[in-house]
Amino acid sequence: MNNKLKYPIGGEFWFQDEFQDKDIYNNIENEGLLLSGGESAIRFILNEISFENDEIILLPSYLCPTIVELIKKLNIKYKFYNINKKLDIDIVSIENLINKYNVKVVFFIDYFGFFHKESTRKFLKNLKLKNILLIEDAVQKFWIKWEKKFIGDYVFNSYRKFLPIDGSLILCRENESLNILKKLNSLSRYKEANDKYFKFMEKARDIKTKFISQNIGYENDYLNLFNRANIEYYKRKNILKINLKHKRYLNHFPINKFIKRREENYSYVFKQLKNMKKITFLNQTENLDDNTPLVFPILIDNRDCIKKELMKNQIYLPIHWNLENEKWINNFKNSLNISKNILSLPIDWRYEIKDMEFLIFKLKEILIR
Ligand SMILES: Cc1ncc(COP(=O)(O)O)c(C=O)c1O
CATH class of the missing domain: 3.90.1150.10 (Aspartate Aminotransferase, domain 1)
Known part of the structure; x- marks a missing residue:
């Protein structure tokens, strides 16, 4: 066994030339709305849906805890539904909650990038008959356009999970709403991400790139910056648009x-x-x-x-x-x-x-x- 790795396994992403292929153009703004990350995407979607006082959102009992923190900050009422040992959605637990509460939205996650089994997806799709909206968190899946198995009224991702790029693409099932989403890309309704988080992250990725590719600098330099960036990320209060430079990266990545x-x-x-x-x-x-x-x-x-x-x-x-x-x-x-x-x-x-x-x-x- 070769006991040497070219670079460590795991950790934050850095830039590499192979990220960009100028012969490729993904035209990503033509697919949906581009915001600066999962957090902005969730803020945007929940804002669009707009909750009345007694309406609640159902969240899976297995999820990234930052989602719960955000929902709390937004003052939206929530309840958890059960997830089984294999990360399948417990349908009965959702039904029980619907019988008890005024459920407006079911938020579900395509865990680790896997779609839920057909029977679960059918059950979820049928909730629409009860006027319940679906938010499909496809953050753990790598994609740039609508996929035929998406069932959410809203679907979103977060590119920083896969690439050194801060961005989130939000899609919408209804054509009319989707066209509105696409239009928002060119309007200045939201500020472009260039805040403290973004700056710390850019610097951290730059330093890590030099460390990995040229052996310049120290690990702690970028680790500290990634930490500071992470702290700033969760201080964000507004919906932010994708940074233009990062939109360009997304359009040319293979x-x-x-x-x-x-x-x-x-x-x-x-x-x-x-x-x-x-x-x-x-x-x-x-x-x-x-x-x-x-x-x-x-x-x-x-x-x-x-x-x-x-x-x-x-x-x-x-x-x-x-x-x-x-x-x-x-x-x-x-x-x-x-x-x-x-x-x-x-x-x-x-x-x-x-x-x-x-x-x-x-x-x-x-x-x-
Ligand atoms: C499943 C899932 N959804 C949403 C988010 C939020 O995405 P972001 O970190 O880009 O805000 C995360 C974050 O880890 C996540 O794991």
Whole structure:
């Protein structure tokens, strides 16, 4: 086993020339509204929907806790519905809440970039007959245009999960509303993102790029800046438009090339880990079809120790999401268990099969100890 990585596995993204291909033009503003990130997208959508006093939004019990914080800030009433062990939506729990409350919106997540099974999607689509709106959080999926399996009245993403780019594309099912969304791109209703978050992030990515590509500077320089950027991000109060420079990046990035790399890495990891008794998959399919996952999520005992051991080998794995300290989570045992055991294996454009080999080798080495 080659014991050397070209660069660490995991961590924030940096720029690389291969991001841009001037022969490609994605014409991304023609697809929907471009804002500066998931947070702005959620603010925008909830603002468009506009809640009356007794109307509530249903949230999944497994989610990024920053979504809950935002909903609280916006003073919108919410309730959680249940998610099962495999991250499927518990339909009965949604039905019970609808019977009890004045539900205006169901917010759901395409976990790790996977669409929900057909029966769940059918149930959700039928909620429209009850005048319930669907917000589809497709943040963990890599896409730039409407996909045929989207069912949300609103669908959004966040490019910073996949690229060193701050942007979110918001789509809408209804043609008329979609045209209004597209028009908003050219109007100055919202300010362009160029705030403290954006500036810290730009600088951090620049310094990381130099560190990775030329070995100039120190890790701590960019790590501090990423931290400061993160703090500023959650101080944002307004909906912000995408920064123009980042819109340009989005228009010229070779999405198919990146998706292909992701599929190759995913498939390799699947094959290597599928017979490991100590690892449980959340996703069952080896064939990705129309799914383009953010990471390869696994469930594992002693997750925190394993994560720490891997860090000694320059492998920094994220956790999607840490919910153990959330007050409400104790009512949702499946979500709590997933949160305690989940570990995300990066499979993105930065890594080739030999990097995946290294990752799997180290993981297996720790597991058989
Ligand atoms: C599923 C999901 N939705 C929405 C968000 C918010 O996106 P952003 O971080 O761009 O605000 C996140 C953030 O991690 C997320 O994981």
